[in-house]
Amino acid sequence: MQIIDGKAIAAQIKQEIAAEVKxxxxxxxxxxxxxxxxxxxxxxxxxxxxSKVKACEQCGITSSLLRFDExxxxxxxxxxxxxxxxxxxxxxxxxxxxLPRHIDEQAVINAIDYRKxxxxxxxxxxxxxxxxxxxxRSATPSGILMLLERxxxxxxxxxxxxxGRSNIVGKPIASLLMQKANPGNCTVTVxxxxxxxIQEMCLQADIIVAAIGRPEFVKAxxxxxxxxVIDVGTTRVDDPTRERGWRLCGDVDFEHxxxxxxxxxxxxxxxxxMTIVSLMHNTLLAAKHEIYQ
Amino acid sequence: MQIIDGKAIAAQIKQEIAAEVKxxxxxxxxxxxxxxxxxxxxxxxxxxxxSKVKACEQCGITSSLLRFDExxxxxxxxxxxxxxxxxxxxxxxxxxxxLPRHIDEQAVINAIDYRKxxxxxxxxxxxxxxxxxxxxRSATPSGILMLLERxxxxxxxxxxxxxGRSNIVGKPIASLLMQKANPGNCTVTVxxxxxxxIQEMCLQADIIVAAIGRPEFVKAxxxxxxxxVIDVGTTRVDDPTRERGWRLCGDVDFEHxxxxxxxxxxxxxxxxxMTIVSLMHNTLLAAKHEIYQ
Numbered sequence: 214m215q216i217i218d219g220k221a222i223a224a225q226i227k228q229e230i231a232a233e234v235k236x237x238x239x240x241x242x243x244x245x246x247x248x249x250x251x252x253x254x255x256x257x258x259x260x261x262x263x264s265k266v267k268a269c270e271q272c273g274i275t276s277s278l279l280r281f282d283e284x285x286x287x288x289x290x291x292x293x294x295x296x297x298x299x300x301x302x303x304x305x306x307x308x309x310x311x312l313p314r315h316i317d318e319q320a321v322i323n324a325i326d327y328r329k330x331x332x333x334x335x336x337x338x339x340x341x342x343x344x345x346x347x348x349x350r351s352a353t354p355s356g357i358l359m360l361l362e363r364x365x366x367x368x369x370x371x372x373x374x375x376x377g378r379s380n381i382v383g384k385p386i387a388s389l390l391m392q393k394a395n396p397g398n399c400t401v402t403v404x405x406x407x408x409x410x411i412q413e414m415c416l417q418a419d420i421i422v423a424a425i426g427r428p429e430f431v432k433a434x435x436x437x438x439x440x441x442v443i444d445v446g447t448t449r450v451d452d453p454t455r456e457r458g459w460r461l462c463g464d465v466d467f468e469h470x471x472x473x474x475x476x477x478x479x480x481x482x483x484x485x486x487m488t489i490v491s492l493m494h495n496t497l498l499a500a501k502h503e504i505y506q
Numbered sequence: 507m508q509i510i511d512g513k514a515i516a517a518q519i520k521q522e523i524a525a526e527v528k529x530x531x532x533x534x535x536x537x538x539x540x541x542x543x544x545x546x547x548x549x550x551x552x553x554x555x556x557s558k559v560k561a562c563e564q565c566g567i568t569s570s571l572l573r574f575d576e577x578x579x580x581x582x583x584x585x586x587x588x589x590x591x592x593x594x595x596x597x598x599x600x601x602x603x604x605l606p607r608h609i610d611e612q613a614v615i616n617a618i619d620y621r622k623x624x625x626x627x628x629x630x631x632x633x634x635x636x637x638x639x640x641x642x643r644s645a646t647p648s649g650i651l652m653l654l655e656r657x658x659x660x661x662x663x664x665x666x667x668x669x670g671r672s673n674i675v676g677k678p679i680a681s682l683l684m685q686k687a688n689p690g691n692c693t694v695t696v697x698x699x700x701x702x703x704i705q706e707m708c709l710q711a712d713i714i715v716a717a718i719g720r721p722e723f724v725k726a727x728x729x730x731x732x733x734x735v736i737d738v739g740t741t742r743v744d745d746p747t748r749e750r751g752w753r754l755c756g757d758v759d760f761e762h763x764x765x766x767x768x769x770x771x772x773x774x775x776x777x778x779x780m781t782i783v784s785l786m787h788n789t790l791l792a793a794k795h796e797i798y799q
Contacts, residue, residue, distance in 0.1 A: 319637075319639065335633070336629070336630045336633030336634045336637060336639070337629050337630055337633055338633065339632075339633030339634075339636050339637055340628070340629030340630055340631065340632030340633030340634070340635075340636070341629045341632075341633070342633075343632050343633070343636055343673075343677055343681070344612075344629060344632055344673050344677075345673070346612065346629070369700055370700045370701065370702045372703075378684050378685075378686070380636075380637050380638070384636055384637075384681070384684070387680075387684075387696075388636070388677070388681075391671050391677070391680075391696045391698070392671075393671070393698075393699075393700070398698075398700040399700075400695065400696065400697050400698070400700075400701040400703075400707065401695065401696050402693065402694065402695040402696075403680075403684045403693065403694050403695075404693050405684070405686075405691075405693070406686075407662055407663045407686070407691040407692075407693075408663065408693040409663045410665075410693075414693065
């Protein structure tokens, strides 16, 4: 059994990105620039955004942060997005989700210029990903592909069972893994809240991607010997033994599942660090105009 | 065993569309207008286009046809598309595929205004379909959903195995059937040329959608008792007993599979007629501005 060290792989890729940025700057170019839009002061959002800013620093990517009060109107927010769309000094930008309830998230996402949509949430990028065209791939699925690739896991002809059908993980990872591509070429099954026999499906999987948001949902009796298990869950659960009172808990009962696996990602330190690295990767692609002119 | 009569269901829906068009016209509106772009004189394309024109007549939808010689350049074709995009008298239009080899089909599709893309092939419509937003659904998958719905087939919690991962059938029907919607809420498995155990997967299916383009690929020993089988195949195979020398052959060995099924679509007369009806439906939606303003 091999624990996939997402933190180490992420660090490696960040070094590679930093080296490329350095070359761009050495050749007289300007460093890629990622802008972030943060509304309100949600603890989780603040901490995600801080991690992204930190990753930018490690990669030599310029970052800037636009903050808005919780009370910002949808129109004001969309006006700010339009300014970012038109700002030539910004290569890509992200709007940290979730947004306050009075704002229609999809309307905000749709307002982002798809050529700067480094989160890959705009319908054009989602559609191009499904069709198999170059696009900004949504960060978590893209990070999972990198993990599989760098861990030398052959996906061709394998049966991948995806747990969850969210727009940011379940659907796009299913879409990517079924493509005629490498990584890819998997038989893909998508299970979700309406699936009556998740255990039966999981027991057939060569690869399980758990993105269902239920702590320790995947138990040892759901996983066959030698499976690859990718745990996307990051639920905060109470933990009085920690000073901060909580810990991150994955969707997989790691302790009991790990011994059966050929490869497994831990939480934390598995998919999480890769998600941020994918964002850095997309920002570099945006700066180089590799996806769109 | 019930044979799903796609021809009858299509006729019924065309009557409903015709009634709605009649109301629009009676209220002083203009009839919906579908334009078609046809390049060259391929027999299959000519015949598909003729069927679409005929369906328009049956529905009271205005149709117009732009013909181009096989030698048309990509730029000329895209210029024509731009004119259709800007022509307020055209509600929706389609470009009959395939196009000659010197033309990049995806570039042509991308040039279509997504608000007139009644074939549902533009990346924005593909992305919105995946996200679960209102969109022009690609015609064949949309027709399959109508067949399931009108045949009273409950899809919730069912395991649907899709054979084929094409952009116009396999991927979008998988995407639609996994949505939290009705029809939908299926556990969905997508199999394709790299799947080693298609028989094993099919034997687990409550619903099989065969869109693999291989005549009579699905045999009786691949289908479990009581399954629903939707056959999207339309391969022309030689048939010296027919005057024209060929017949349409589905992806399912109908004779031997049908007795095991609860429901099955024949070829011809199953999915085929529904595909054209979906196009009529999308044209009506376009004329009413129900999806986009």
